[in-house]
Amino acid sequence: MLDNHAKLLYFFSKAQQVPGRKKLQKMIYILQQCHVPFEEKYQFHFYGPYSEELTLRVEELCNLNFLTEKKEEKSHYHQYRYAITEKGITFLNQFEVNMPDIEDGIRILQDCSARFLELVSTVLYFSYLSREEIIDKVYTVKAKLKYTDEEIDEAFRFIDELRNRSSH
Amino acid sequence: MAYKDEQLIEEKVFKDPVHRYIHVRDRAVWDLIATPEFQRLRRIKQLGTTNLTFHGAEHSRFNHSLGVYEIVRRITNNFADRARWDREQRLLCLCAALLHDLGHGPFSHSFEKVFKLDHEQFTQKIILGDTKVNQILKKVSADFPEKVADVIAKTYSDKLVVSLISSQIDADRMDYLQRDAYFTGVSYGHFDMERILRVMRPMDDQVVIKSTGMHAVEDYIMSRYQMYWQVYFHPVTRSAEVILSKIFQRAKMLYEDDSYQFQLEPTHFVSFFEEKVKLSDYLKLDDMIVYYYFQQWQEEKDDILADLSCRFINRHLFKYVEYNPDPQINAGMELYQLFKEAGINPDYYLVVDSSSDLPYDFYRPGEEEERLPIHLLMPDGGLKELSRHSDIVEAISGKKRTDHKLYFPRDRIQRIEDPDLKKRILDILYGKE
Numbered sequence: 314m315l316d317n318h319a320k321l322l323y324f325f326s327k328a329q330q331v332p333g334r335k336k337l338q339k340m341i342y343i344l345q346q347c348h349v350p351f352e353e354k355y356q357f358h359f360y361g362p363y364s365e366e367l368t369l370r371v372e373e374l375c376n377l378n379f380l381t382e383k384k385e386e387k388s389h390y391h392q393y394r395y396a397i398t399e400k401g402i403t404f405l406n407q408f409e410v411n412m413p414d415i416e417d418g419i420r421i422l423q424d425c426s427a428r429f430l431e432l433v434s435t436v437l438y439f440s441y442l443s444r445e446e447i448i449d450k451v452y453t454v455k456a457k458l459k460y461t462d463e464e465i466d467e468a469f470r471f472i473d474e475l476r477n478r479s480s481h
Numbered sequence: 482m483a484y485k486d487e488q489l490i491e492e493k494v495f496k497d498p499v500h501r502y503i504h505v506r507d508r509a510v511w512d513l514i515a516t517p518e519f520q521r522l523r524r525i526k527q528l529g530t531t532n533l534t535f536h537g538a539e540h541s542r543f544n545h546s547l548g549v550y551e552i553v554r555r556i557t558n559n560f561a562d563r564a565r566w567d568r569e570q571r572l573l574c575l576c577a578a579l580l581h582d583l584g585h586g587p588f589s590h591s592f593e594k595v596f597k598l599d600h601e602q603f604t605q606k607i608i609l610g611d612t613k614v615n616q617i618l619k620k621v622s623a624d625f626p627e628k629v630a631d632v633i634a635k636t637y638s639d640k641l642v643v644s645l646i647s648s649q650i651d652a653d654r655m656d657y658l659q660r661d662a663y664f665t666g667v668s669y670g671h672f673d674m675e676r677i678l679r680v681m682r683p684m685d686d687q688v689v690i691k692s693t694g695m696h697a698v699e700d701y702i703m704s705r706y707q708m709y710w711q712v713y714f715h716p717v718t719r720s721a722e723v724i725l726s727k728i729f730q731r732a733k734m735l736y737e738d739d740s741y742q743f744q745l746e747p748t749h750f751v752s753f754f755e756e757k758v759k760l761s762d763y764l765k766l767d768d769m770i771v772y773y774y775f776q777q778w779q780e781e782k783d784d785i786l787a788d789l790s791c792r793f794i795n796r797h798l799f800k801y802v803e804y805n806p807d808p809q810i811n812a813g814m815e816l817y818q819l820f821k822e823a824g825i826n827p828d829y830y831l832v833v834d835s836s837s838d839l840p841y842d843f844y845r846p847g848e849e850e851e852r853l854p855i856h857l858l859m860p861d862g863g864l865k866e867l868s869r870h871s872d873i874v875e876a877i878s879g880k881k882r883t884d885h886k887l888y889f890p891r892d893r894i895q896r897i898e899d900p901d902l903k904k905r906i907l908d909i910l911y912g913k914e
Binding site: 335338363365370373377391456 | 845
């Protein structure tokens with residue numbers, strides 16, 4: 314019962330803070346692609362892989378007061394910051410969550426920009442294709458973001474490193 | 482004449498209760514409708530188990546797919562003279578609209594959850610694989626199947642084309658809201674689609690709405706909201722979905738148990754149980770096949786599979802109570818133990834169902850670029866996100882939209898012989914703690 318909610322709370326308990334909805338979406342997707350058993354279903358959207366199920370589940374956790382959602386004003390935009398509450402921790406402690414160690418992965422992802430995570434998650438979304446085909450796809454679906462060759466190379470390196478870590 | 486330009490000598494029309502007539506003139510569209518893969522959609526109900534709540538909801542994915550095609554046909558006709566619109570994309574839009582749900586299976590939401598499948602992947606496989614649909618699309622051009630698949634997967638280069646089929650105000654939603662309202666018989670779900678089509682404008686990467694049409698869009702958003710709570714998220718339908726998932730889960734578990742011998746070999750499900758599904762297996766499944774097995778499984782030796790199948794076939798559904806996991810988590814855990822003591826397997830008979838378990842969504846303003854919102858085209862040529870201009874949409878967007886329910890078979894609890902155990906369970910469920 315509510316196993317998927319508990320898995321997300323486990324993620325938030327390790328992340329402490331997650332700045333931004335977009336970043337949250339991409340972090341969960343990238344971890345999922347590294348075989349962390351999050352079950353939220355993703356589809357490709359205008360801004361890359363997106364899960365409506367995740368959005369609604371986070372909304373549920375906020376409505377239950379297991380997470381806080383704080384709106385922060387930035388210079389040209391605003392973003393929502395999420396953190397687990399005491400209630401959320403109490404709830405999580407009732408569960409035996411069977412999850413791998415994700416602390417390292419979370420820390421690495423938190424250090425990346427939302428722009429870079431959008432690129433990494435897009436590359437992962439097309440990972441059934443060859444490297445050349447993935448690059449073509451990135452240029453097609455992310456034309457407006459004008460990713461450079463260096464950024465794309467860096468995304469591939471980043472994915473290799475993440476996958477190596479998760480396999481050890 | 483090239484196949485892509487070939488027109489039928491006489492226009493064909495399908496009578497439709499929602500759009501009155503669905504018009505087909507393109508040879509390719511007509512040929513696609515005649516394929517076995519598309520005809521299969523006649524045998525898959527659009528709303529899965531909703532007919533157990535609203536008995537009229539017997540319409541199929543076939544009806545809906547034709548409806549989406551018709552809406553896109555009207556939009557592309559309206560766009561024909563607009564500067565941003567590339568007329569060459571017309572047939573691509575029509576084919577993508579027609580085929581967008583091709584990979585749906587029977588009761589696909591529950592089925593996909595249990596067997597870890599994705600109907601969108603099957604849509605891709607049908608379009609790109611060795612199928613009649615693929616043969617017809619290839620007659621248009623060698624790369625046409627891939628283009629259609631890309632539009633449906635939302636990975637096509639021209640995002641404007643994608644947004645007609647899939648965005649927060651797309652042909653898919655405009656059809657299913659009206660169609661589902663019509664067949665369920667509810668009075669929600671109606672909005673002025675003709676008006677919305679008239680105020681749609683193709684612009685850069687998306688379709689935008691001329692600001693004077695805002696009220697028609699408000700109506701559409703309101704109808705989405707009402708249909709969600711009144712139809713899609715109806716607690717009785719959710720009860721049927723819960724039982725459906727548990728039937729699939731139990732059948733899979735029994736298949737994996739070497740000591741269990743099915744009275745009727747579950748031939749059609751074997752590749753799903755083994756998680757090695759081939760396209761040919763997938764295409765053989767439809768509502769009728771699933772109902773046939775459920776009918777037969779009522780007589781299986783396994784009590785749980787037989788009971789759940791019987792409940793589904795005879796609409797003997799689980800009851801429910803509101804469940805708040807915060808104060809009630811301990812009660813939930815106690816119930817789990819009490820069910821075990823009473824000999825009622827809680828893994829199948831005590832189920833929490835949350836709003837996030839459903840595939841339908843609300844309008845989202847996309848504040849942090851999670852999703853592209855609906856944009857209004859203002860008189861000065863600028864764009865404004867809908868909820869920033871509309872008080873109604875802003876109010877709905879800020880509303881609490883989540884809930885959790887606990888499902889259980891009350892009849893089984895009533896039959897518990899130990900009066901203390903029975904009382905304790907009922908007290909927890911009905912709040913006499």
